[in-house]
Amino acid sequence: MTAEQQAIVAMQAEMAQVRQQIVTVTTAYDTLKTAHDALNQAAANAIREKQGQITSAEDRLRAL
Secondary structure (H helix, E strand, O other): OOHHHHHHHHHHHHHHHHHHHHHHHHHHHHHHHHHHHHHHHHHHHHHHHHHHHHHHHHHHHHHO
């Protein structure tokens, strides 16, 4: 195998490794984004619930 062929084989192996790293990073990103979106939704729900409780408490105080 010539030096040029060896270099091509080495570059192909490196490219395959880089592709795998990209897949790993994008998979991790997708997982993190899904978790972040779920956390955002849970936080929004909790805020709406607390706002309802605050509004209810304010209404009761006004009625006193």
